[in-house]
Amino acid sequence: MVEYVGFQGYEEEEDTLRGKYLTFLIGSDSYGIELRYVTEIIGIQPVTEVPELPDYIRGVINQRGRIIPIMDVRLRFRKPFREYDDRTCVIIVEMSGITMGLVVDSVADVLSIPDENIVEPPEIQKNYNRYVLGIASAGDDVKLILDCNKILTDDEVEQLSQL
Amino acid sequence: MARVLIVDDAAFMRMAIKNMLLNHGYEVAGEAENGLAAVKKYMECKPDIVTLDITMPEMNGLEALKAIMKIDPKAKVVMVSAMGQENMVKEAILSGAKSFIIKPFKEDHVIKTLQKIL
Amino acid sequence: MADKFINDSMLEVYVFETLQNIEQLENAVLESEKTGRYSAAAINEVFRIMHTIKGSSAMMMLDNLAELAHKMEDLFYYIRETQPKQVDYAALSDLVLSGIDFIQAELKKIQNKEPANGDVSDLLAAITAFLEHLKAANGDFKQEQNTLPAQPAAGGGQAAQPAGKLAAYEAVLYYEEGCEMENIRAYGVIHNLQEMVEDLYYRPADILENDETAAYIREHGFTVGVLTARPAEEMRRFFEDVLFLEKLEFRELDAATFTARKSGAATGRAQVKAATAEFGENEEKSGAQKAAAVATAGQGMISVNVAKLDKLMDLVGEMVIAEAMVVQNPDLAGLELENFRQAARQLHKITSEIQDLVMSVRMVPLANTFLKMQRIVRDMSKKLQKEVKLQLIDEDTEVDKNIIEHISDPLMHLIRNAVDHGLETAEERLAAGKDKTGTVVLEARNVGNHVLIMVRDDGRGLDKEKILRRAEKNNILTKPAEEMTEKEIFQLIFLPGFSTSEQITEYSGRGVGMDVVAKNLEKVGGSVSVDSVSGQGTTLTLKLPLTMAIIEGMNLTVGRARYTIPISAIKESVRLENHKLIKDTDGNEMLLVRGECYPIIRLHEFFKIPTEVTNLEDGIFILVDYEDKPFCLFVDDLLGQQEVVVKALPRYIQNKRIRGIGGCTLLGDGSISLILDVSGFVA
Numbered sequence: 001m002v003e004y005v006g007f008q009g010y011e012e013e014e015d016t017l018r019g020k021y022l023t024f025l026i027g028s029d030s031y032g033i034e035l036r037y038v039t040e041i042i043g044i045q046p047v048t049e050v051p052e053l054p055d056y057i058r059g060v061i062n063q064r065g066r067i068i069p070i071m072d073v074r075l076r077f078r079k080p081f082r083e084y085d086d087r088t089c090v091i092i093v094e095m096s097g098i099t100m101g102l103v104v105d106s107v108a109d110v111l112s113i114p115d116e117n118i119v120e121p122p123e124i125q126k127n128y129n130r131y132v133l134g135i136a137s138a139g140d141d142v143k144l145i146l147d148c149n150k151i152l153t154d155d156e157v158e159q160l161s162q163l
Numbered sequence: 164m165a166r167v168l169i170v171d172d173a174a175f176m177r178m179a180i181k182n183m184l185l186n187h188g189y190e191v192a193g194e195a196e197n198g199l200a201a202v203k204k205y206m207e208c209k210p211d212i213v214t215l216d217i218t219m220p221e222m223n224g225l226e227a228l229k230a231i232m233k234i235d236p237k238a239k240v241v242m243v244s245a246m247g248q249e250n251m252v253k254e255a256i257l258s259g260a261k262s263f264i265i266k267p268f269k270e271d272h273v274i275k276t277l278q279k280i281l
Numbered sequence: 282m283a284d285k286f287i288n289d290s291m292l293e294v295y296v297f298e299t300l301q302n303i304e305q306l307e308n309a310v311l312e313s314e315k316t317g318r319y320s321a322a323a324i325n326e327v328f329r330i331m332h333t334i335k336g337s338s339a340m341m342m343l344d345n346l347a348e349l350a351h352k353m354e355d356l357f358y359y360i361r362e363t364q365p366k367q368v369d370y371a372a373l374s375d376l377v378l379s380g381i382d383f384i385q386a387e388l389k390k391i392q393n394k395e396p397a398n399g400d401v402s403d404l405l406a407a408i409t410a411f412l413e414h415l416k417a418a419n420g421d422f423k424q425e426q427n428t429l430p431a432q433p434a435a436g437g438g439q440a441a442q443p444a445g446k447l448a449a450y451e452a453v454l455y456y457e458e459g460c461e462m463e464n465i466r467a468y469g470v471i472h473n474l475q476e477m478v479e480d481l482y483y484r485p486a487d488i489l490e491n492d493e494t495a496a497y498i499r500e501h502g503f504t505v506g507v508l509t510a511r512p513a514e515e516m517r518r519f520f521e522d523v524l525f526l527e528k529l530e531f532r533e534l535d536a537a538t539f540t541a542r543k544s545g546a547a548t549g550r551a552q553v554k555a556a557t558a559e560f561g562e563n564e565e566k567s568g569a570q571k572a573a574a575v576a577t578a579g580q581g582m583i584s585v586n587v588a589k590l591d592k593l594m595d596l597v598g599e600m601v602i603a604e605a606m607v608v609q610n611p612d613l614a615g616l617e618l619e620n621f622r623q624a625a626r627q628l629h630k631i632t633s634e635i636q637d638l639v640m641s642v643r644m645v646p647l648a649n650t651f652l653k654m655q656r657i658v659r660d661m662s663k664k665l666q667k668e669v670k671l672q673l674i675d676e677d678t679e680v681d682k683n684i685i686e687h688i689s690d691p692l693m694h695l696i697r698n699a700v701d702h703g704l705e706t707a708e709e710r711l712a713a714g715k716d717k718t719g720t721v722v723l724e725a726r727n728v729g730n731h732v733l734i735m736v737r738d739d740g741r742g743l744d745k746e747k748i749l750r751r752a753e754k755n756n757i758l759t760k761p762a763e764e765m766t767e768k769e770i771f772q773l774i775f776l777p778g779f780s781t782s783e784q785i786t787e788y789s790g791r792g793v794g795m796d797v798v799a800k801n802l803e804k805v806g807g808s809v810s811v812d813s814v815s816g817q818g819t820t821l822t823l824k825l826p827l828t829m830a831i832i833e834g835m836n837l838t839v840g841r842a843r844y845t846i847p848i849s850a851i852k853e854s855v856r857l858e859n860h861k862l863i864k865d866t867d868g869n870e871m872l873l874v875r876g877e878c879y880p881i882i883r884l885h886e887f888f889k890i891p892t893e894v895t896n897l898e899d900g901i902f903i904l905v906d907y908e909d910k911p912f913c914l915f916v917d918d919l920l921g922q923q924e925v926v927v928k929a930l931p932r933y934i935q936n937k938r939i940r941g942i943g944g945c946t947l948l949g950d951g952s953i954s955l956i957l958d959v960s961g962f963v964a
Contacts (some may be wrong), residue, residue: 005515019886029673046844046952048843048945048952048953048954048955049842049890049957050930050934050939050942051887051888051889051890051939051941052888052889052937052939052940053934053937053939057934060931060934060945060953062947062951062953064416065599065947067930067931067945067953068931069931069933075351084423092487097932098931098933099931099932099933100930100931100933118659129292135610151932171309171725172329172333172546173298173336174294174298174335174584175295175298175299175337175340176333176336177290177342178290178294179291179444182288182291188531195879201419210747218329218332219329220329228505234626242463245332245336245463246461247351247354247355247358247461247465249465249492252465252487253465253468256465256468256469257472262469262524263462264466265461265462266335266336266339266340267336267339267342268340270491270524272460275524275525276524279522279524
């Protein structure tokens, strides 16, 4: 029973991924998440519903033998549900040991955004901006950079506030 | 290339020696984890050279050395010892060990020692 | 770690082997402690293990560990050699155990890729102090190295033919820095020279007897004079060939100088000795019997990385699914395929054999986990000043590797509780007419699909009144106290919020209560229950599945969703037809089957799944008998029985702790089915 858990070479990779963002669309809004958290992008798969989860967790999918929960980002942001179509994508992200598929309307692009082009979000619109880490200007477009960590872990608070 | 029998009760040590030998094109004829197994393995695989740990269960390195020398007086055995085992090493030399290496050993020391004896 | 031969797998083996070593060490110490003394075999074993750890750690350049092991080795060397009369064995055990703890902590750091740089100086000082104390009380041991018997002079013997003219030479050998044991290397030179020369001398003369000469040679070189018939060139080449030679001085001597220097060195080939048995005596008389057993058993054994086994298990799982996908492929429906069916049966036979084999590979005995508890009992009984005997029964019972990993902590907690709270103090025990030594029994028992592990103490037993009072105070009572059975009252201790800070002691407390134990066991599909007789003791029983990896399951549907329920949980499944439906005054539905009343849980309501089957006559009931709490699940339909590979739910969902769902599995068509955890429906 050799038990020795090594880390994969994330450290080296991280540097080359720093400052890179995967951008996607929800309706007409453009969002970005740090590319280093993204492991894969796939089309929508048959979803198995799991009871007693918040509505934005649609269930689990079977991705080549791995069972991955998926979260509808629209619903997470309290936007109306939209039927999935062939542009719908699942962005599989992995951070702090949690793997999650994020369902988005469509995936746009990978962009390099220097830190100086990202500003902190305004304090207003508390509920909505909770998941926004910063606002980036790329060309004449504005992208909301999401806080992956909060999206994945911040629901305890929310569940309490819903009660 | 020379075929080596590696004898040590610690898998870690066997692996260390093995890696060093493989780095220099030696062939590992076999491994044994105690003296008794070493003697058996020696007869089985007739290695060109043996690295023989001293402190082992079942039959220690000195006893194994003597047994091997009895079977094959021309056997080339290098003792693997640690600091503080001077007496054991002396006895080993008297009993026919060709040389010795001392833990913690360095790769070039091991290789040099083997080259010299072969 | 500069050397290129040290790679990750070396590190892996180092950590693995050293962990094994200290485990063996700990057992040796604890065994010795029971008998109150260290047998020669045990001392030898400790010595040998420390020796091994020293060597390996030094190779890994883990200096603190090497140093610690070296000091321990020294200590046990002294004990082995002098067999001192006055040894504080309790203190010795403490010392070795704290050494073990230190090594363990460092290994943990290595596993976590942190630098293993713990400060060992306190421990070293403690060992030194202990050794000094021992020596003061028992006297230092005589240096046995001066007792080398001399071999009689070889006479003319093998060198009887001084055919050529004899010449004398003197060589001074300087060794490379760091080659160590220079005196013995020099001795090797002398040994090899014998055949070549008629006479010789060397300085320093006492290389065999005195290891201090190594330092002298390092500084001043090793001087050899020879009288030989061989040509100068041959002699020079001989010396040049000496291993790890840094520098050689070689010159011819006249015969007179040779003789003069020889008498000065006062030694000759007569000093060159054959081996004597005496040396061998102090080297270990082949380790303890256990080591021997391990060694012989080891011949046909290999260690395998658990990650590889897990992967293999996963792959076999996939294979089972793939097989089902082929054999039950809808394209085959309605076809008469005799040959295909035959081949498929053969395939099925092989896959199930592979599956069984992989499962059996993953089975490991509980013994190691049980043995770990000895240390805990020992430490606690010392601290709490209670005399405690730990008895192990059937510790060779095997369970799945994954399960072992999950029960170590809960078990530790239960053992601590038993010793701390369960057992009384010696005075209390005597007053109650009991043996003053308390007993904790740790027993494993294989019952079909499950393994029971029981932690039984002969202590004071649980106090029903106290439990009720605390439950009341903490507001966790679910029904009036007077309606509760004894068992229900005891079971309260597993509820979250039962344990309070009031109860926390150094050992059992730490802010976690029995609820954590229960939760941990649930994770592996196990459960815990308690039984107690006041004044006689308490028994905690852990019920664990043999394996979490593969279960026989019944697939069922509710609406569009599919679920799998472990066959082991099912008593039977029935339709409403012949059975009676009862409603109590609150409108709760119950099914009466052969005189027994089963509360109905409608799965579609429980999980809020839309379905068209809401009429009890249309669906099917699965009768479940969970821990004396029978109930039945109402579902749409059964799909059939199947062996399924249990997969853990993704962590995100696990964290949500959904009641009634224990895992998931992949069905033949690649879709996911959730596995029901029946314990979740009654809690």
